[in-house]
Amino acid sequence: MNTPxxxxxxxxxxxxKGSYPNPKSKKKxxxxxxxxxxxxxxxxxxxxxxxxxxxxxxxxxxxxxVGDRYRSAFGILGCENVRLLHIRNEEDAHLPxxxxxxxxxDGVMFSGxxxxxILRMFDGTEIVEILKERYQNEEFVIAGTxxxxxAMSKVMIKGGSAPESLLKGSVKIGHGxxxxxxxxxxxxxxxxxxxxxxxxxxxxxxxxxxxxxxxDTGVLITEGHMIETIGSNLVVIVDSHDVKYTNINEIAEGRxxxxxxxxxxxxxxxxxxxxxxxxxxxxxxDLKPAKLQVERT
Numbered sequence: 001m002n003t004p005x006x007x008x009x010x011x012x013x014x015x016x017k018g019s020y021p022n023p024k025s026k027k028k029x030x031x032x033x034x035x036x037x038x039x040x041x042x043x044x045x046x047x048x049x050x051x052x053x054x055x056x057x058x059x060x061x062x063x064x065x066v067g068d069r070y071r072s073a074f075g076i077l078g079c080e081n082v083r084l085l086h087i088r089n090e091e092d093a094h095l096p097x098x099x100x101x102x103x104x105x106d107g108v109m110f111s112g113x114x115x116x117x118i119l120r121m122f123d124g125t126e127i128v129e130i131l132k133e134r135y136q137n138e139e140f141v142i143a144g145t146x147x148x149x150x151a152m153s154k155v156m157i158k159g160g161s162a163p164e165s166l167l168k169g170s171v172k173i174g175h176g177x178x179x180x181x182x183x184x185x186x187x188x189x190x191x192x193x194x195x196x197x198x199x200x201x202x203x204x205x206x207x208x209x210x211x212x213x214x215x216d217t218g219v220l221i222t223e224g225h226m227i228e229t230i231g232s233n234l235v236v237i238v239d240s241h242d243v244k245y246t247n248i249n250e251i252a253e254g255r256x257x258x259x260x261x262x263x264x265x266x267x268x269x270x271x272x273x274x275x276x277x278x279x280x281x282x283x284x285x286d287l288k289p290a291k292l293q294v295e296r297t
């Protein structure tokens with residue numbers, strides 16, 4: 001696959017959309033949204049002064065409410081050109097007005113919910129082909145939160161109980177939108193204890209890199225392989241390339257999985273990871289000498 005000109009932003013869920021702190025709420029507001037918010041970063045990455053945004057609420061069971069929240073959040077950030085695409089069934093995904101919206105907009109945001117709904121509605125549609133073509137050939141930004149993030153990869157986690165993970169077959173795997181290959185994305189990673197789930201997913205699919213996204217945290221993926229952590233929480237990288245042994249292909253369903261030499265990295269805000277070389281960098285400045293060395297060779 002050629003180096004894409006576009007960018008992906010995968011968010012772990014529960015991103016701060018710009019609400020003001022409520023003294024009665026128990027939610028901890030990690031970020032000053034107007035300075036550090038993920039949605040603001042999404043808009044910043046779009047090379048248009050007044051971008052047109054399409055918000056696809058397909059994954060959610062409460063699309064109108066979710067759409068209104070995004071419209072309000074983007075409005076706070078000064079973005080008024082927001083089109084809500086409440087695509088509820090396969091027929092909706094083929095409507096000319098929605099297809100044209102994806103052709104014309106400057107960035108797309110997939111909401112959270114159920115990632116299987118995204119595949120059920122969009123798999124094999126013209127909308128997906130347009131997204132792939134624009135991502136490859138234009139400075140086009142595609143973002144997704146929770147289910148919308150998980151659906152970006154070629155291999156997608158459909159479900160599976162975190163407490164039962166690492167018992168063979170507990171993680172349900174399917175195919176995603178295939179915007180990015182060789183990775184598997186999981187979300188709500190820290191709060192829902194999904195470390196074992198991602199481990200099982202990557203050893204089931206050798207030579208993949210797992211990206212576990214904490215809540216209100218995401219990764220900005222540029223050039224198809226460079227990821228930068230954005231947001232307030234953590235990103236966990238699980239790399240299966242150097243696994244020396246696993247019994248995953250020898251045991252029966254429901255039996256414990258063993259793994260040797262699974263490599264992990266924990267990224268906080270600003271840390272960078274290269275999916276292609278599988279290297280960790282403290283920040284973008286730390287990355288520059290490595291890029292210069294590559295150019296010289």
